[in-house]
Amino acid sequence: MKKSALLFLLFILVLMGCETEGVTGDVTTDDSTFESDSSEGGIDSGNGETEGEQGEAGRITAAEWNDLENWDFWQNLTNSEEFSSMAELWGFYSQRRISVKVNDQFGIPLNNVKVEIRNENADSFWISRTDNSGTAELWPGIYEEENLESSDLELYVNDVLSKKPVLYFSEGVNEIVYTGNNNVSKRVELSFIVDATGSMADELEFLKDDLKDVIARVKNGNSALNIFTSTVFYRDEGDDYVTRHSAFTEDINSTLQFINQQRADGGGDFPEAVHSAMNVALNDLQWSGNAKTRIAFLLLDAPPHKELQVIGQIRNSVKIASEKGIKLIPVTASGINKETEFLMRYFSIATNGTYVFITDDSGIGNPHLEASVGEYEVELLNDLMVRLIRKYSE
Numbered sequence: 480m481k482k483s484a485l486l487f488l489l490f491i492l493v494l495m496g497c498e499t500e501g502v503t504g505d506v507t508t509d510d511s512t513f514e515s516d517s518s519e520g521g522i523d524s525g526n527g528e529t530e531g532e533q534g535e536a537g538r539i540t541a542a543e544w545n546d547l548e549n550w551d552f553w554q555n556l557t558n559s560e561e562f563s564s565m566a567e568l569w570g571f572y573s574q575r576r577i578s579v580k581v582n583d584q585f586g587i588p589l590n591n592v593k594v595e596i597r598n599e600n601a602d603s604f605w606i607s608r609t610d611n612s613g614t615a616e617l618w619p620g621i622y623e624e625e626n627l628e629s630s631d632l633e634l635y636v637n638d639v640l641s642k643k644p645v646l647y648f649s650e651g652v653n654e655i656v657y658t659g660n661n662n663v664s665k666r667v668e669l670s671f672i673v674d675a676t677g678s679m680a681d682e683l684e685f686l687k688d689d690l691k692d693v694i695a696r697v698k699n700g701n702s703a704l705n706i707f708t709s710t711v712f713y714r715d716e717g718d719d720y721v722t723r724h725s726a727f728t729e730d731i732n733s734t735l736q737f738i739n740q741q742r743a744d745g746g747g748d749f750p751e752a753v754h755s756a757m758n759v760a761l762n763d764l765q766w767s768g769n770a771k772t773r774i775a776f777l778l779l780d781a782p783p784h785k786e787l788q789v790i791g792q793i794r795n796s797v798k799i800a801s802e803k804g805i806k807l808i809p810v811t812a813s814g815i816n817k818e819t820e821f822l823m824r825y826f827s828i829a830t831n832g833t834y835v836f837i838t839d840d841s842g843i844g845n846p847h848l849e850a851s852v853g854e855y856e857v858e859l860l861n862d863l864m865v866r867l868i869r870k871y872s873e
Contacts, residue, residue: 588613608804713756753783780814
């Protein structure tokens, strides 16, 4: 249900925007420089008050399921007869998990520390960066079904070899005390990758009318963090465009105005150009090397094309996200199937993220696929996304 996804994309942008004073940044697309249109982007009345109807915000329901925090459940699920084929289908083999926890000498978690797993010949398997809890996940051989003994692996922390033996998750967490310099700022980077095919048309117009109500809820918010946002809208090959993006900016209103200019069209077949959107988001957007938090929300209701070359590009994008310390957090709407659900969960697992799915509890939109997860709590989608942003940036 693309309506749900886009609605709360804007909810979150407005919320974070009202919690920080911004410096205007440039907003660009793949084919032109975007210029603000006051008739499209008018969000504040100018005197701190909001106008229009209220009471429509916060209606879409969703839930979160974190497979990394429910690892036994995930292993049992992927080994079951019903879903054991998913790993081979997408080429993700998640059984070789290496979890790393990095603290300083006082036991304080260290953020944005580079961790890497290599073999004895110094060939790199996987790179990641610790998040605000000091944790990172490494996946040697994630794209190959092979046996790798932990005794043949070496762990590097900020390019320095750890003398401790490497442990797979079944053996424990690799706890590291790091006393070197660590470069991290108060910058929080949030990118929203959004399917903009045909069924999105009515949703975007509704969002424009609904923004002021959201601002009213969060007007008094406060944050010491520097919030930067960006977007990537995508369709499919043969449409008017495949991807269109706005660069990272601290001016939240610029991001909102760019979103307001978007129109839904194109698509038609089930798969869409997810691989192209991820490539733009991870390679064309300028992610900071010292950011405290990097999150890319992927809002979609259709999978990528199931072609060998496309799947290869998808897997490479996931690896790049991990190397840059970007958490991929899919938000799936109505229309997805089980194959898409599992691919999205592979994304979140490989990048130390989490999985979000819209539910039927609100009664809005088409029926949603029942996720293959354990017991979960239903929340309002906007509250859920704000909770996740705060969790990973506190």
